[in-house]
Amino acid sequence: MNDYYAELGVTREASVEEIKRAYRKKARKLHPDVNPSPEAAEEFKRVGQAYDVLGDPQKKAAYDQGVDPYAPGGGAGAGFGGAGFSFSDIMDAFFTGGAAGGGGGPRSRVQHGQDALLPLDIQLATAVFGGEQELTFDTAVVCSTCHGDGSRPGTGKHTCDVCGGAGQTQQVQRSFLGQVLTSRPCTACQGYGDIIDSPCFECDGNGRKRDTRTITIKVPAGVDTGTRIQLRGEGEVGPGGGPAGDLYVEVRVEKHPMFQRQGDDLHCSLELPMSAAALGATVPFETLDGSRDIDIKAGTQPGDVITLKGLGVTRLRTDNRGDLLVHANVRTPSKLTAEQADLLRQFAESRGEDSPAPKFQPVNQGLLGKLRQAWKG
Known part of the structure; x- marks a missing residue:
């Protein structure tokens, strides 16, 4: 037994x-x-x-x-x-209880929306100081006609006649083990357990539609190209008017006509006449923080760097800033009047440079090389 x-x-x-x-x-x-x-x-x-x-x-x-x-x-x-x-x-x-084969009960028409990723182009000044910027984009929003219900106003839903609201249909099959009962999503109601009598004409029963939105984004100081800003609940609305996903905004900093960014520092080139480099001078300079006076030391050489402390990019999530590095580019005059040439010859004679002895050196890397060294440092 x-x-x-x-x-x-x-x-x-x-x-x-x-x-x-x-x-x-x-x-x-x-x-x-x-x-x-x-x-x-x-x-x-x-x-x-x-x-x-x-x-x-x-x-x-x-x-x-x-x-x-x-x-x-x-x-x-x-x-x-x-x-x-x-x-x-x-x-x-x-x-029952999440066993193999899928959970029982009908599917919910309300589902969570997807996340979205969009680019945001900003100017260098916004990256340095932070600010607000508008972003307009196409996305899924709750249907304004049915408010996510999916039914045409004044109508509703009825329980599926095929599955009786269970969202699944059962089928008995014979096997070498005997009879086995299987369950599948109901094809009549797609597993929802109910059927929309008259779908909303605007969203076709989905509870959401495509529309254009404009939002204001707070850009933190210090962002750079590739930085992503997460905006919770600003993504696509889910089917059935479900909760919206998140919106990820990827920053792209536009090129500036004067300044180049390297980390938290800004770099630029300043053209100086030979006389100013030799004698020294004070020149006005327009930075992102406004006008500043730059003191040019007498005897400034091509490629020398003048550092303006604290006028670079704000370090992300801090109040500290990098520096503004000004690279001197000494310009030698290419056209001289007879009088200017005579004065320059007199100057060379006074310095014993009228017949200079050649002094060869390795090729100077120039401004680009100095920039690389500065960036590495």
């Missing part, structure tokens, strides 16, 4: 609910869709027979008296089709 209590792992004093829970647990583990091994298939069959007997009060009482309906001559049909065996129990075993 088969020991059905041992098959289910319960005692003889187990309640009907305890027997049912034990069967569900084993059936989920042993079902061919989950465990295709021949051993599992055989055990699944034995577990089904055990529940067929112990799950039926009359069969259980007879079994406790020594009558096994699955013993040779016991009178029960093979498989799971004996009297007292409910196909809904298989359904419970596989579609």
Whole structure:
């Protein structure tokens, strides 16, 4: 005689609910869709027979008296089709509590919206100081006609006649194990459990539509090309008017006609006449912070760097700023009047440079090389 209590792992004093829970647990583990091994298939069959007997009060009482309906001559049909065996129990075993095969119940029409990624072009001054900037973009918004319901105003939804609101349909199939119940999303309602009587003409029942939005974005000081700003809840609205996803804005800093950025520092070139470089001078200079006077030391050489502290880019999430580095570019006059040339010759003679001795050196890297060195430092 088969020991059905041992098959289910319960005692003889187990309640009907305890027997049912034990069967569900084993059936989920042993079902061919989950465990295709021949051993599992055989055990699944034995577990089904055990529940067929112990799950039926009359069969259980007879079994406790020594009558096994699955013993040779016991009178029960093979498989799971004996009297007292409910196909809904298989359904419970596989579609309750997140078991294999998918969760039970209808799908929700309300779903979370997707995130979106958009570029934002800003000027260098905005990257340095921060600021606000408007961004206009196309996205999914809640339908203004049905307000996310999906139904035309004045209409509604009705329970699906095919699945009865369950969102799933069941089908009994025969296999070498006997009869197995499977469940699939209802094709009539697409698994929602209800059907929209008259879809909204504006969103076609989706509860959302495409539209153009304009929002104001706060750009923090110190951003650079590639920096992403996250705006929670500003992404696309989900189907059924569901919660919106997040919007990610990727910054692109436009090129400036004068300044080049390297990290938190700004670089630029200042053209100086030869006389100013030799004698020194004070020149006005328009920075991003306004006009500043730059002191040119006497004897300034081409490529010398004048550092203006704290006039660079704000360091992200701090109040500190980098520097503004001005690279001197000394301009030698190419056209001289006779008088100017004579004066320059007199100047050269006074310095003993009228017949200079050649002094060759390795090629000067020039401004570009000095910029690279400054950037690396």
